[in-house]
Amino acid sequence: MVDRERVVILGSGWAGFTVARTLDSSKYQAVVVSPRSYFAFTPLLASTAVGTLEFRTALEPIRSRRTKVDFFQGWADDVDFKNKTITIEQAVDDPTQGMALTTDRHAGETKEQREIEKKKSAEKGRLFDLTYDKLVVTVGCYSQTFGTPGVKEHAFFLKDVGDARKIRNRLLACFEGAALPTTSDEMRRQLLSFAVVGGGPTGIEFSAELHDLINEDLAKIYPELIPFSKITVYDVAEKVLPMFDEKLASYATQKFKREGIDIKTSHHVEELRLGAPAERTGSEDENDYHLYTLKVKEEGELGVGMCVWSTGLMQNPFVAHALSDVREAPPNLRLLATSPSANMPPDVKWAVKKDARSGSIITDDRLRVKLIPSDPSSSPSATEAIHPDVFALGDCGIIESTTYPATAQVASQKALWLATHLNKRDVEASAFTYKNLGTLAYIGNWNALFQGGGGGRLQGYLAWIIWRGAYITRTVSWRNKILVPIYWVVNWIFGRDISRF
Amino acid sequence: MVDRERVVILGSGWAGFTVARTLDSSKYQAVVVSPRSYFAFTPLLASTAVGTLEFRTALEPIRSRRTKVDFFQGWADDVDFKNKTITIEQAVDDPTQGMALTTDRHAGETKEQREIEKKKSAEKGRLFDLTYDKLVVTVGCYSQTFGTPGVKEHAFFLKDVGDARKIRNRLLACFEGAALPTTSDEMRRQLLSFAVVGGGPTGIEFSAELHDLINEDLAKIYPELIPFSKITVYDVAEKVLPMFDEKLASYATQKFKREGIDIKTSHHVEELRLGAPAERTGSEDENDYHLYTLKVKEEGELGVGMCVWSTGLMQNPFVAHALSDVREAPPNLRLLATSPSANMPPDVKWAVKKDARSGSIITDDRLRVKLIPSDPSSSPSATEAIHPDVFALGDCGIIESTTYPATAQVASQKALWLATHLNKRDVEASAFTYKNLGTLAYIGNWNALFQGGGGGRLQGYLAWIIWRGAYITRTVSWRNKILVPIYWVVNWIFGRDISRF
Known part of the structure; x- marks a missing residue:
């Protein structure tokens, strides 16, 4: 077991949680780093908000008796690509746990102020380093308020x-x-x-x-x-x-x-x-x-x-700050075939390639993070590289020249693809492709809309049954597979629970 | 229905909730006034604190689809016995809802400051009056910290x-x-x-x-x-x-x-x-x-x-302040037979009789609040009266010369007695008597202690079965009668839920 590669997964949403749960624990040591200690099954959140379901039925703890996933509760603060190390700020009692994020925690601080603060945190033992063999970035997005006052x-x-x-x-x-x-x-x-x-x-x-x-x-x-x-x-x-x-x-x-x-x-x-x-x-x-x-x-x-x-989604500040300039390139950085490598200056400085509109990380079709020279003028324009050990998926990653929506479905398909191919050690073998399984929306009164990926449509009562059925099978743990329908039945008989505390 | 008497119940603990649920709604309009909108089934709190049960299984909302109990979320602030009116301070968003109380909310304020504050609250619509035909005081106690710093x-x-x-x-x-x-x-x-x-x-x-x-x-x-x-x-x-x-x-x-x-x-x-x-x-x-x-x-x-x-229990500040001097006595105040009524001065000022040690309200064996002259020197020493329409029970009320413990069992027996006799309109007929049904304590590892009221004892696995069984039947609503054993089984199979949010 000592020679297992360590896969550090940043984030515990659809992408991160799925990767962590799917990785073969005999081949990899999966370590999740996230400010929240659970995965939230987002399609059920609206139901919990109105009391149709209990809050905990929409949660899956990352630590569990059945999986061998390691977990540190913290914010990824920085990445050192050369030494394959991330810096984590612990967040055990983080007051924002469980809440939508709308602002950079360090907004308004200058680089110097932040450095002083980090030094203090490190002394207090609040900041620590973790090395990785592979890094999976699934930090997601913040909520976008478009600057609307209040x-x-x-x-x-x-x-x-x-x-x-x-x-x-x-x-x-x-x-x-x-x-x-x-x-x-x-x-x-x-x-x-x-x-x-x-x-x-x-x-x-x-x-x-x-x-x-x-x-x-x-x-x-x-x-x-x-x-x-x-x-x-x-x-x-x-x-x-x-x-x-x-x-x-x-x-x-x-x-x-x-x-x-x-x-x-x-x-x-x-x-x-x-x-x-x-x-x-x-x-x-x-x-x-x-x-x-x-x-x-x-x-x-x-x-x-x-x-x-x-x-609205807003780019995650970690992506915006920590994942931009690659201060020191990793030794195994791989130039893409299209790059005119002959003309490459040996000391080129790299930056993570981002989507111009959304600021998301651009990956290749194997979900590997793409790099471009941080000063385009110093290198031939087509120069690009990939980081073979760093992956980005979920709402913070876009495969170059695709327009898959920022949905749970895309995130979990990418995650499943990545974990499966890491398990088989054949990431190179074939590219990720997205299969649209259709979209569901509950519209009240035991009624839903369903639109199949192939163009099929459904509405009314049958769609509602598919909706509920899909949720039951997609809900992750057996505990919640049992509890969710129990709550549906109990609340159907006795009404929703209106106690407030 | 217009001629139903209005019973205002202050508090929503064991005593208040039981009275409200038991009163015959064809005879009485039950109105609960409490800063919390639910009844907490206290024997299950320890289980919810460690995740054996979900929090909501220990709660019963006061408002319900099945009962006709009215509810105002607020603190009783004052009582006018003469005009049969209580003053309520609304507490819809009270930040202490759900928490043990340790301090008087108005501690440190002088009488004058409090009066000014009350006037302001009244203007803002935060303070309002409610008349009653009968008043049931079940406000309970606060937690006692014995002044231990911190x-x-x-x-x-x-x-x-x-x-x-x-x-x-x-x-x-x-x-x-x-x-x-x-x-x-x-x-x-x-x-x-x-x-x-x-x-x-x-x-x-x-x-x-x-x-x-x-x-x-x-x-x-x-x-x-x-x-x-x-x-x-x-x-x-x-x-x-x-x-x-x-x-x-x-x-x-x-x-x-x-x-x-x-x-x-x-x-x-x-x-x-x-x-x-x-x-x-x-x-x-x-x-x-x-x-x-x-x-x-x-x-x-x-x-x-x-x-x-x-x-430790500390006397409720409402009992200490609002229920002390009876500024104007109600017209139907009833002198007790032992009082030498012939010698009574006509303008005697009354006070609520309290237990010297605990500060609890003293009642007669029909749970009616006892009054004594506030200035004993002005009246013959044995002078006592009862308020025929004001009752006190639960942790804030003691029947004169009894030593029943401050337990849920005593509170709910008193409440059941009171509501039943109010329904039959025969409070005068017979006195309340307490029947000790025994005490249970869970001591871990599927094991409990049981001590019967008659001196019987039980320990070990059998006691555990009685313990769980007693809780299931005593849990109030059918919703929780179903959910509590489901959680026991689900957690027995899958382990307790450790998600934290």
């Missing part, structure tokens, strides 16, 4: 289980606040207005599940409050669910309309702040139950009880 | 589900921190030292469940860390489990000894502070994973990863 501070996200928990607590607090005798009807109407920004599958599914919760469960508990409640989906685009074809998307829109969920396309959210629309200075007392004001370009200011933000 | 700030309690969640997160963070390569063995030994203060059933059961978690589950995930872990129970008394007879208590002590749990009786905890023993100024950085230093009179300073405090 969104980082006041919006609710839906990327991790802590976000889902915040939403569930807030939702029930809005109803409890609206039930107080001192709450005016106007206040009730605003407290029970829920805005969802982003008409992708996450936003649509969350709206549908929220609608189910309100109309199936809360209607029995707060019957007098239901007329005040309202769900609105905002999107800047002209239509929602862009990954579905016209017919399916308009089926969803029609269905939402009938159920009273407003879909407002071509609408622009300009600001989100604390306090009611009338109050220019929102109460900053976090312990108060309060309104938020959403400013929409087309509508003006609206009081809302909660704004759920589910749109 | 305990309020740094100890972990086990009174509510938020406490259990904090313990679970901290526990797993200690192991994750100990697993870091930069953590020294000495630091590991301290991080994985868990101190439990209080040798009552809660402290003993928690220690036993923690021992099970470490030895059944964490041993498989962190095998190299187990030798560093240690559980110690401290108690000032000479023996633990004082409610069990000598033989059972020593059986438990022997069993703990064999399993490596130290029970240190006649030990006095003097201080708890942040930071390792060597550091006189503990790091105040809450985001750091840190040690605590426990100062024990008999042992000196010890580094611990967590100190769980499960001893």
